[in-house]
Amino acid sequence: MQVSADNSALITGEGILLTRQVIDTRQGTLVHLWLKTTTGPVKLEISNETPVFFIEQKDNEVAQKLLKSVQSDKTLLKPLALKTFTQQHVTGVYFNKLRDFYIIKDLFKQHNIKCYEDDFRPDERFLMERFITGQVSFVGKPSNIRTNALNHYACYQEVKCKRCDDPALLSxxxxxxxxxxxxxxxxxxxxxxxxxxxxxxxxxxxxxxxxxxxxxxxxxxxxxxxxxxxxxxxxxxxxxxxxxxxxxxxxxxxxxxxxxxxxxxxxxxxxxxxxxxxxxxxxxxxxxxxxxxxxxxxxxxxxxxxxxxxxxxxxxxxxxxxxxxxxxxxxxxxxxxxxxxxxxxxxxxxxxxxxxxxxxxxxxxxxxxxxxxxxxxxxxxxxGLSLDRIGGSVAAFTNLYLPKLHRSGYVAPNMGDGLQGLVSPGGYVMDSVPGLYRNVLVLDFKSLYPSIIRTFKIDPMGMIEGLKSPDNSIEGFDGAYFSRDKHFLPNIIKSLWAERDKAKKEKNSALSQAIKIIMNSFYGVLGSTGCRFFDPRLSGSITKRSHEILKTTQHWIEKEGYRVIYGDTDSIFIHVGEDKNSEQSQTLGIELAELINNKLKENLAKRFSIESELEIEFETYFSQFFMPTIRGLDIGSKKRYAGLVEKAGQQQLIFKGLESVRTDWTELAKEFQRTLYLKVFNQECVVDYVKETVAKTYSGEFDDKLLYRKRIRRKLDHYVKNVPPHIKAARLADQQNRESNKPLKFQNKGWIEYYLTTSGPQAKGYVNAPLDYQLYVERQLASVADAILPFIGTSFNEITDAQMNLFH
Missing domain, CATH: 3.30.420.10 (Ribonuclease H-like superfamily/Ribonuclease H)
Known part of the structure; x- marks a missing residue:
């Protein structure tokens, strides 16, 4: 970019968008965009950006009277070819200043005039409608160059902007x-x-x-x-x-x-x-x-x-x-x-x-x-999210979707406009079959929810169009139908998917992760009441379809003679028998994935005349696998398992939902579980290890591993009923601090580490009683051991009964 001294000359440039602001001036609303270009910082001043929202045309007459009553002469009502999701034509309400925008919006709402898209600032709408996201290409007249001894920024007026996709600017x-x-x-x-x-x-x-x-x-x-x-x-x-x-x-x-x-x-x-x-x-x-x-x-x-x-x-x-x-x-x-x-x-x-x-x-x-x-x-x-944006899944979806929606003749609905009274379920979690197994395969659907959106054309506007002509549309759930050709979200996901595959090939982990998060957030957005496009028919058509797909997949696998022992959202766990070796099991995993993918293609083409974008992959082979029961019951647990895999010739334990991966269990319990499970998986004797761990616990050798660590989520005095151990420890510690005229450490939110003593829970650094080893053994070691020991024909008490008498 070259800066000219001639203020009449137009300068072109491009840069990464840093910040955006909107201000009211005497002349009207002004949008400021700050960029960083290869030649330095740039400020773009964009004038004549009129704040706007929409009302239904049936409210025009009342709106005009209200505008006259407050003498809002510079507010313009302009009938448009756009319409709402309920097929009502709308009028654009345009303002000279942002201040008037807010005043008139409140006035209309007081008189029951429904306003659409009244929560977008002009800077947001300016960028969105031009599909401008992280980079900006611009042309404008130099206004001046602000300088000091070491830096400068250029300022441009009468600016026109468009989207830029220069990879060099992503550095x-x-x-x-x-x-x-x-x-x-x-x-x-x-x-x-x-x-x-x-x-x-x-x-x-x-x-x-x-x-x-x-x-x-x-x-x-x-x-x-x-x-x-x-x-x-x-x-x-x-x-x-x-x-x-x-x-x-x-x-x-x-x-x-x-x-x-x-x-x-x-x-x-x-x-x-x-x-x-x-x-x-x-x-x-x-x-x-x-x-x-x-x-x-x-x-x-x-x-x-x-x-x-x-x-x-x-x-x-x-x-x-x-x-x-x-x-x-x-x-x-x-x-x-x-x-x-x-x-x-x-x-x-x-x-x-x-x-x-x-x-x-x-x-x-x-x-x-x-x-x-x-x-x-x-x-x-x-x-299009700003660089410093926290979260922002709803905003990201809106940025990508809204300008496309406008070009198809619709304004966006308001929050709460979607169908009420229906509840869409979460992901499908099968009942598990508890036990110790050899040779368990995990097949996983690749980005299941985004794949369902692509396959079944699930889309907010697509549903509105599909309901107009159900016979020519794809049937969803709860009365939803989706247009086969009028939609945006499936294509947005398709383009993101292609970019992610490219990022993976180029080993660009940051880009791959960003795309994965965005794609996976789209279901959450459609299922969130905080999104203007929320409608339980949309989210239900995703989750209920996923339930159907997992149940159908289970049926096909079991017809092949193998046992499905668990399934969770997008994964299927299959026990393929004790008689196979590692190579045979993994070959079978690849064959089963291919079989299911082919069946899905045939099934969806026959039922819906659609092409399947669903793909299941062979993901993991567990040479040893353990599915526990719910504590105290005989039925299998959910979202809790452990298994042994081989990576680069090394055995590796995988834990899901068990004590080993939870922050509220002691390091002793975690180490005990990892070692005990590894011994069970390798069919080693566990008796001596259990006895030795108990003895060392009572002797104090593991004191440094007996800390509990928990978060204090509220102020201490907000805990009234059912005060948990870590709060008791925090209160006792601060009582000691108060008595010693020391600063109080635990009154507000934060983390606390504490021990269980014979006088109750006491914070680290404030312990004045012996540790309650019996409690640790019963609550930590016994709980961990008795999840798995019954499956090899023994129990914690059976192993330790004689030994425990020595410590009483």
Missing amino acids: TSLLHTVSLDIECSMTGELYSIGLYSETTRTVLIIGQPQALTAEIDFDLVWLNDEKALLTALNQWIIEHDPDIFIGWNVINFDFALLQKRYDLHNIPFTLGRDKSEPRWRKHANGEQKFIDIAGRVVIDGIDMLRSATYSFPSFSLDYVANALLGIGKKVEDVDNRVAEITHNFHHNKLALATYNLEDCRLVNLIFAKTQLLEFAILRAQLT
């Missing part, structure tokens, strides 16, 4: 990303601010310059007081001009606290590229905050990991860094780090600065390891 190298972390006292006074990127490593810290006793590999900037610290941060942002800030709980803690300290000192928090202050929004839950900064994006590591479907027992930085990177925080006592941080601020500022920057570095490494920024960029390009 994270185009974006200047900075990891930010603050250190402060318990009451919020700032100590230091760490800033880390590939090109700069800086700690701004309050204190008088000190001679360093060791070399450091970062810039240490000394400031006199908090006011100077905040001013220095503003200046640092201007000089280094980051596109993206990343951090850990960085919005709700770091930036939220920074805003409070700027406000306290009456200093403008000039975060924006145009030196504007940030705009804060709150989630409906009142706790989650969002920050909008002109030309800069803030991405929280915890939120983005969850969006990318990562799951950890704890999302603390120390835990995630250890889990992903094998390294943790530079602090001696993580549980009491605030006290150590405060001590270092007063007595060892270099240690504090090193710790501060290490937190920044860890976040940077986690983003790199998990490709979180790549994930965010690719998700934005695929769906």
Whole structure:
């Protein structure tokens, strides 16, 4: 892109979309798009974007009278060729200013005039209707170039934009990303601010310059007081001009606290590229905050990991860094780090600065390891979601679907417009056949729900069109019919599917994961009352079809002489007999998958005259497999099993839903289960191992493995009835803290580690009674053992009875 000094010349360019805003001016509504291009940051000013919503044409007369009553002369009613899902023609209501949009919308609703698509901001609609997602191609007139000593941004007016799909713009190298972390006292006074990127490593810290006793590999900037610290941060942002800030709980803690300290000192928090202050929004839950900064994006590591479907027992930085990177925080006592941080601020500022920057570095490494920024960029390009968007499945679906819907002559329904009173079931889970097995195959339907959508043409508008002519449509469930040719969602999924196959071939894991999440979310969107397209006939036609497909598949397998012992949503577990070896079993798995795929093609062509997009694959071979009973009953459990597989010549235990993979069981129980099951699968004697584990538990050898870890999900005083053990432990610990004039640690939400003692549950670090070994043996070891031991003809008590008497 070239910038011309001639303001009359049109300049073309393209870049990655960072932020979007909409503002009211005297002339009307103005949309601002901030981009990062290969030549630097760009601000696009788009004028004449009229906010709009729709009403049914039968309400035109009343609407006109209401507009006259409030003298809204610049509001335009324009009859359109669009119609609602109930076949009512609509009128567009166009506004000069966003303020009038909100006033008139409320006025119409007070007079029972139904408004459609009244929850889209002009910037969202501008991008959506042009199919613009993560990248923008533009042409416009240069307005000016804002500069300072080290950076600039170009501004363009009279802009026209269109979608851009330049792979070069998807590179994270185009974006200047900075990891930010603050250190402060318990009451919020700032100590230091760490800033880390590939090109700069800086700690701004309050204190008088000190001679360093060791070399450091970062810039240490000394400031006199908090006011100077905040001013220095503003200046640092201007000089280094980051596109993206990343951090850990960085919005709700770091930036939220920074805003409070700027406000306290009456200093403008000039975060924006145009030196504007940030705009804060709150989630409906009142706790989650969002920050909008002109030309800069803030991405929280915890939120983005969850969006990318990562799951950890704890999302603390120390835990995630250890889990992903094998390294943790530079602090001696993580549980009491605030006290150590405060001590270092007063007595060892270099240690504090090193710790501060290490937190920044860890976040940077986690983003790199998990490709979180790549994930965010690719998700934005695929769906139109902003880079910092949390979740957003409904918004992603709407971004992709709505412009296509408009071009087919429809406006979108409102939430609650879908058929009421029906309930669509969840995934089909078969009753299991408990037991110990050799040679179990797992066949898995590849992306079952998206495949059903593609095969049976399930689509919101497709259902409206299908109901017009049921005889020529594909029958769904609960009275639904789907048009064979008027639909969008099957084709959206088809194109995403092709892109995912391409990403897999290119080993682009971030893109593959982003597409998988988007495709799999479409069923959830159609089944969510928070989506304007929700209709239980849509979601029911997906889940009920999946039930039918799994039951039919089970029937076909059993006709071949094999036993289906379990099935869950999109998977079938088949026992193929004890007499086969590994090679024979796996060959059979491939043959069964091919058989089922062929039968599906024949069946669907015959019943519906449609082509099957369904595909079942041979996924796993378990040489040994265990399906437990429900505890205390003889019937098989669901979503709980264990098995032995071979990978690269090594035996590997797979657990699903059992103690070994649950966060609320002790490490002793998990290790005991893994070893015990492996011995059972390998037909080894278990008696000595069980006895030895019990003896070592009573002797105290496993004390470090007896911790329970649970989340405190509410404030402590909110637990009134049925107070669980971890809350009792938390209350006792804070009672000790109160008596010792120490800070209370557990009053709000968070995690607690505790032991079971002879005086009840007690938090780690607050134990003053002996551990209750008998309780651990009964609740942890016996529970684990008695799930599997009866299947080899024994029990925990049978093995340990004589031994247990020695400990009483």
